[in-house]
Amino acid sequence: MAFDYSPLLSAAAPPPAVRWSGFPRYNFVGGHNDSGAVPVDDFIEASRRVLAREGHNLATYGLASGPQGYRPLREFLASSLERRCGMRQTADEVLVVSGSLQALDLVNDVLLEPGDMVIVEEATYQGTLQRYDRLGVRYIGVPVDEDGIRMEALSGTLDRLKSVGIRPKFIYTVPTVQNPTGSVMPEDRRLELLRLAYAHGVAIFEDDCYAELTFDGTRPRSIRALDDRGQVIYCGSFSKTIAPALRLGYLVADWDILSRLIAAKRDAGTGALEQMVLADYCVSHFDDHVSRLRGVLKEKCDAISDALAAEFGTAAEVSVPKGGIFIWVTLPESVDTMKLFQAAMADGVAINPGAEWCADPSTGRNKLRLCFGHPSVADIRAGVARLADICHREFGLPERSRNVGRGE
């Protein structure tokens, strides 16, 4: 007789996971990266070097670096972030975390309680929205354009909230290679964003996980770099630049709030072997690696843009991303991408339906996100072709593919 756990479950217990059955044939979801780009030989060499030098420190929690993470990794980050996006900090203002998802959790733990309000980009990262939903935190999405958050809309939203006595806790933004639109916010908007945050006493949570992946290789100064009041909590990750299965991200913030985030991190540290290997690797290889990776991803981005144009023609409106690993596609109003997602999944094509990536799901009803980092160029072409077939079968669109009309 099996024990029945159901009377013991917390009201907040999630529904059961389904058994994992492998990746779909054409996998356009998840932040997976290019397999060939993983620097395996350099990792082997870094592992050898760093373990020989400091492997015995694995016997202590936190190595010999305390709860903020392996100090050489924090030092690399402090100098790399200064060089690449103008942020000045010491290693003492960096907290290494177990992926940017933990960064989200820590910030939420410290700042949010049920009923609180957060401002997000209208289309934004699903994992962030899911967390607010679970916490009972409300959010308002502000419209974005090809330069990110529209400032007059943000200003209007902040004024409206103020007029009803609501002070949002923070503005969550992905300013550089926005998820999912792939936009990069210009510096004048970043300054305007700061001005509004200062005026309304609202913090900014800058999620910069994709910032190294701009196809032209440049990075604007981060919002945190432009901020002289410590009002920005900054988060980054190695998932997209190195490898997602390494669970390594980081938070940068002034000590006043960083000290709370450190206290909220109750996991006895982030995996030390990964930190050690990555620190050793990054010091000598990071810039060259990311430079190569940008080329690989640009090629795949071109492939998926071309495939979408060929297969969907005018039926697909594409936001051409300025970098990163995903592309945001708008289909005609008659296409419900949640239904497309289900039909495609059954046929071995995984996509992200837009409703799950929008603060107001109805605005994403006919949109979808496609990740192109992992599939090969051949799979990108074949997968988009199959998606067009499925879409035509389910919705009668696109009517033409590869300049040929599809019969009904």
Place this chain on the structure above:
Amino acid sequence: MAFDYSPLLSAAAPPPAVRWSGFPRYNFVGGHNDSGAVPVDDFIEASRRVLAREGHNLATYGLASGPQGYRPLREFLASSLERRCGMRQTADEVLVVSGSLQALDLVNDVLLEPGDMVIVEEATYQGTLQRYDRLGVRYIGVPVDEDGIRMEALSGTLDRLKSVGIRPKFIYTVPTVQNPTGSVMPEDRRLELLRLAYAHGVAIFEDDCYAELTFDGTRPRSIRALDDRGQVIYCGSFSKTIAPALRLGYLVADWDILSRLIAAKRDAGTGALEQMVLADYCVSHFDDHVSRLRGVLKEKCDAISDALAAEFGTAAEVSVPKGGIFIWVTLPESVDTMKLFQAAMADGVAINPGAEWCADPSTGRNKLRLCFGHPSVADIRAGVARLADICHREFGLPERSRNVGRGE
């Protein structure tokens, strides 16, 4: 002008962390391990082998193994646990987690809400109690003896709770090398524990993190191995057997509840490099390594037992542990170990005051936990001598050390 975060903080935000200033000179706290026992050369070889073979899989979240963790590591665990403590499971019933602390968090997430009741051992792991306190979960400590939880006391507690309409969610127990007393629960008690759990419809959360470290090398069958109803959620860790800075633990449970625990793990996976290296290492080296480690720890355990006897004499009553890395010491009633902790810390000696390791802090007022895994034998001797000096200075005890009276 620095931004003031205080109006934005959640009511549950923790107090700020203090800046880390290194380990104390004599460090008898934390589950640190013997530095010399870290198998550095074998780790280098395992890293080389596994990265060369599967390094490219780091480009996908979860490698090619899905959300439960690297499959070869789960397979090693499934077979090792069967061989070592009689538990039969497949890799599909194992969830790799980021240290046993995450195991605690996942179980709490799925089963507990504020006001719920949990049963614990009277003296138990501080991290567990802290979590319940933070969640607003109540707990009752059941007295333990040299064989673990006393069953007639547990039975009485369950009856009493039932009579007032309270059904505890689970019994949290560390049956093998109990933390902090170092006891090992015999099989007849395990069976009685199960019988009581069945009778009262209460789950058991078996925390077996230290079970491989019994000094005689044997392991009793786990409570989960004796359970035929799936009423036991089992947790283990590599922190104590291999290295704590690797953040790797595991949960084993029937799918009914494991599927909820998997769903509650929202971190996109546990660090994959650590899982890969560990799996490769463990298949060929785990048993030999743990066997060597037991010898190292037994030597340190003897050293600290001898040092306590020499320095504290009859003033210290020691529960001689059957394994593990810590020893539980009872001092005379006049010694408040919270004050001793503060005085010792100021003098470079870190100890765990007993009040923090007891469900009812008053029962631990004159007790302390000393971890002996990390310090060298020489430091164990010198540190215990210094602790005796401090204790004598603060409380006038011990009156004799090394068979010599201490002047007032």
